[in-house]
Amino acid sequence: MPITLLIILAATCIVSFMAFNNRRLIDDLILWPPAIERKKEYYRLVTYGLIHADGMHLLFNMLTLFFFGRVMESFFTAILGAFGFGLFYLGGLIISILPTYLKNRRNSNYHSLGASGAVSAVLFAYVLLEPWARILVWFVPVPAIIYAVLYVGYSIYMDQRGQGNINHSAHLWGAAYGVIFTVVAYPPVLPRFLGALLQPGM
Template sequence: MGNLNSITIMLIAANAIFSYKGFNNYAFFEKFKFDIGAIQRGQKYRMVSSGFLHTNPAHLFMNMFGLFLFADQVIAGVGEIGFLIVYFGSLLAGSLLSLYFNKNDYNYTAVGASGAVTGVLYSAIVLGPELKYYFIFLPSRIGSFDLGIKGYLLGIGYMLYTIYAMKKKTDNVGHDAHFGGAIGGYVFTLLLASSLLTVNLTVTLLLALPIVILFVMKKAGKL
């Protein structure tokens, strides 16, 4: 993890340039952010442009750091063009799910690359579900006990937490965009690497379980 491919560099640069323009230009920020009312009036470009805006440098850094950590794994699995398909497909999927869940709230707005980055993370998990992930500020093991979490458990756990957060709505985080991004990462990765369905069928299907749960809950009126 963590190699800077030229494609990754270009995406980070695009996010940084676009975001810093938005930091210093309120009209620019307002024109390109995700805005339900504006999108309903036909400004569909906001569903992509908002993914390159951030609220502040810390928000930008966190998303770009996540991209830096997982991009190379996805590039290794599906190639550079495939990675771009995953990135932009996840970005759009995040926006679409946000639109779906908030279509009647004309005051709903959002910015950030987190949908795309979550899609890249979920793509990396789909490509390597048995790989272990470690928390940066914690030791990798305590004595003989390994603190790593297998990717598919991390992915499923995160998605279930996201459903919980979407239901509670107690913070200002765009959890629906994160979830939509993960759906995009899952779907586009399988389209690009369909052999995963035979190599890791059980785990690959398990990773779809939170997606099924979300839409069952939505249909039952519990979201």
């Protein structure tokens, strides 16, 4: 188990479990625009990713992070050093939520929590490396690139509808960040990805 991934998983699970029955802890960590805008509590742009709405929300994010984070930590460690994956994940938390925060920075009724944006970054970085790898979606194996296309389409559709409690915008920004960061960090990944798309059997 890569050490940075283990630390992220442990910290997120521990803090999330603590927050499930502690409203004050949630209030202290959740992304709430007025706390950043008025009190300059910028740490909330990171700590919101340590808490989750419920057990299923936490389980889905952590399982996804576990399966794809192992590959991506090895990848980023090889090209950026020991702190590469941590830097990537931290950036994912911030970049994925920043557009939503800026849009709602004067909205005192807006709250956001969960690591979904950063997890999307990890997932889409993985898709760049292994576009034809099989991902289990409700126990059905689906090529990673097909899943990515469906994921983006669904997120755009739901974001435009603006219904529900899921921040689909963060998913999209996280996915975009994951792709851009990976390409900038290791440019050869892009031609390799494009070449792999032409060889679905490989």
